[in-house]
Structure formats: C-alpha cells, structure tokens
Amino acid sequence: MSDATGTPCSEDAGTVRLERRGAVAILTLDAPRTRNAVTDPPVLNALVAALEAVGADRSVRALVLTGAGKAFSAGGNIHDIRNRRGMFGGPADQVRNAYRDGVQRIPRAMAALEVPVIAAINGAAYGAGCDLVFMCDLRIAGESARISSNFVKLGLISGDGGLWFLSRVAGPAVAAELAFTGRAVSGAEALALGLVSRVVPDGDLLPAALALAGEIAANPPEAVRMTKRMLQQAGRVDLPTMLDMAAALQGICHAGEESRLAIAAAVGPAPQAPGPKEEK
Incomplete structure (x- = not known):
C-alpha cells in the first residue's frame, strides 16, 4: 500500500494503485490497454492482493474503489473471450475451474472486507466491471x-456471482430487467433506479467519494465494521437469528472502550462513583 502521498507500493504490479488518505484507502484499477478488465491474471492477482492488504490493515476504516482513465472496468477481456484463450479456453469443466480459481476470487475477497467499500464509477462498468460495482457497499x-450487466448480449451469464449482488441492490424486478436485456444505464437512470446513491460531475467524483469515505471513517471503526456485518446478513437470516446477532454484537459494543469514549465525547464522561465514606 502506498503512503499518504499516493506513491504506489510493490503489490500494485502496474495494474492497480493502492493509496492512503489518512484512514481511507483508494484502490484504482489502472490497466488502460484493456480498459481495466479484471480477468487478466496480472490485474486479477493485483486486485485480490490489494483487497487482502486492505483487509489485513486495521487502520483502514473505508475503501474507495475506482478506475483510471475513461472506464471503471470493461469487465472481462473481450479479445480473450472471443479467442477462447486463458481462463475462457478449453472444455467446459476446465472453464468452470478457471472461474472458480480465477475471477471468483474477487467476490470472495470483497465479501471478506469488514470496512465499507465505495465504488466511484467513472465511465463504463460493463460485465464483470458491473458486477464489481455491485459488490461494493455504496456507489457514486x-x-x-x-453500467451494464451485458452478459446475455454475448451469449454468456455472470460467472462471478454478479447477479446475486445485483439482485440484492436492485431488487428482483429491476435486476431481471437489466440482466435479461443487458442494456446500459446512465448515471441518472441508475440513480432513479436506486442503483447509486448520487450522481456528480466527473471532476467531482473522487472528491465526493473521499468525502463520504471520510465521514464514515470519522465514526468508531469497530462499530462500523459490525454494522457492515449486520447489513450483510439482512435478508439472509430470519428475524430471531438477526436479533440474537444484534444482542451479541451490542453486548460487545457496550462493554468496549470504543463506545465509552464516543459517548463521553458526545455527552461528557460518566460521573464517578462515590468512594467509601470515612469513619469518624
């Protein structure tokens, strides 16, 4: 990971840049030759390594994910798909295993992150790039x-679990329309459909994402991490299970130093208990 100046470190491998702005990490896809396609092994490996580095660094409180140039990510390498080479070549069982051992590492690494991830969507986010957008917690x-889940236009399906993420964000009706048609939606339409939380001028995109990340990072970090886990479970477990989880995590919060300090900062420290009375 790079330092506060944004100088890249070794895990960037020339395909992603991982930088720090205080407690916020910025991960930028930077493979201009393929418009930031994520299926090429150098990009895939560097992206997963960067996500794992963020997950291992407890000082990171939020992550902004974006693309360099005019595209967020074109998704799969269309030339490799056409030529059936790399992970797209060979018999069906070989392709299946290539997906499991390759691009499916991205959703697993994203799901393992405890800190909120904000997608700053610049330009095209197609195919696996669209899927990556919906693996994030927030989208600007x-x-x-x-944004286009355009797999059907190529006679394909989303092979990295993207429809699972899309349906959770968009709901079944909108997800079905986008997946069955494969059409691209603009930022304005994505906002109207509830796929993104806001649309900003391109020049304001990264500052807006960093401002949101900074607002998140200003909160007690362990409470934010627990809140993300609770949101991830919403809709997956029944209410009794959710309530049990909430009670257990809330117990940890109430007993922890982080909550004590945050509440003291908001309303003042707790009064000191009176000491034992001295006998006269």
Missing part, C-alpha cells in the same frame, strides 16, 4: 458512468 456515479 460520475455523469459519464454507464
């Missing part, structure tokens, strides 16, 4: 953003 789009 630039005015030039175009």
Whole structure:
C-alpha cells in the first residue's frame, strides 16, 4: 500500500494503485490497454492482493474503489473471450475451474472486507466491471458512468456471482430487467433506479467519494465494521437469528472502550462513583 502521498507500493504490479488518505484507502484499477478488465491474471492477482492488504490493515476504516482513465472496468477481456484463450479456453469443466480459481476470487475477497467499500464509477462498468460495482457497499456515479450487466448480449451469464449482488441492490424486478436485456444505464437512470446513491460531475467524483469515505471513517471503526456485518446478513437470516446477532454484537459494543469514549465525547464522561465514606 502506498503512503499518504499516493506513491504506489510493490503489490500494485502496474495494474492497480493502492493509496492512503489518512484512514481511507483508494484502490484504482489502472490497466488502460484493456480498459481495466479484471480477468487478466496480472490485474486479477493485483486486485485480490490489494483487497487482502486492505483487509489485513486495521487502520483502514473505508475503501474507495475506482478506475483510471475513461472506464471503471470493461469487465472481462473481450479479445480473450472471443479467442477462447486463458481462463475462457478449453472444455467446459476446465472453464468452470478457471472461474472458480480465477475471477471468483474477487467476490470472495470483497465479501471478506469488514470496512465499507465505495465504488466511484467513472465511465463504463460493463460485465464483470458491473458486477464489481455491485459488490461494493455504496456507489457514486460520475455523469459519464454507464453500467451494464451485458452478459446475455454475448451469449454468456455472470460467472462471478454478479447477479446475486445485483439482485440484492436492485431488487428482483429491476435486476431481471437489466440482466435479461443487458442494456446500459446512465448515471441518472441508475440513480432513479436506486442503483447509486448520487450522481456528480466527473471532476467531482473522487472528491465526493473521499468525502463520504471520510465521514464514515470519522465514526468508531469497530462499530462500523459490525454494522457492515449486520447489513450483510439482512435478508439472509430470519428475524430471531438477526436479533440474537444484534444482542451479541451490542453486548460487545457496550462493554468496549470504543463506545465509552464516543459517548463521553458526545455527552461528557460518566460521573464517578462515590468512594467509601470515612469513619469518624
């Protein structure tokens, strides 16, 4: 990971840049030759390594994920798909295993992150790039953003679990429309459909994402991590299970130093208990 100046470190491998702005990490896909396609092994390996580095660093409180240049990510390498080479070549069982051992590492690494992830969507986010957008917890789009789950247009399906993430964000009806048509939506339409939380001018995209990340990072970090886990379970478990989880995590919060300090900062420290009376 790079330092506060944004100088890249060794895990970037020339395909991603991982930088720090205080407690916020910025992960930028930077493979201009393929418009930040994530299926090429150098990009895939560097992306997963960067996500794992963020997950291992407890000083990181939020992550912004974006793309360099005019695209967030074109998804899969279309030329490799056409030529059936790399992870797209060979018999069906070989391709299946290539997906499991390859691009499916991305959703597993994203799901393992405890800190909130904000997608700053610049330009095209197609195919696996669209899936990556919906693996994030929050999404801000630039005015030039175009989001498309375009697999059916290529006679394919989402092979990295993208429909699972899309349906959780968009709901079944909107997810079905986007997946069955494969059409691209603009930032404005994505906002109207509830796919992103806001649309900003392209020049304001990264500052807006960093401002949101900073607002998150200002909160007690362990409470934010627990809140993310609770949100991830919403809709997956029944209410009794959710209530049990909430009670257990809330017990940890109440007993912890983080909550004591945060509450003291908000309303003042707790009064001291009176000491034992001295006998006269």
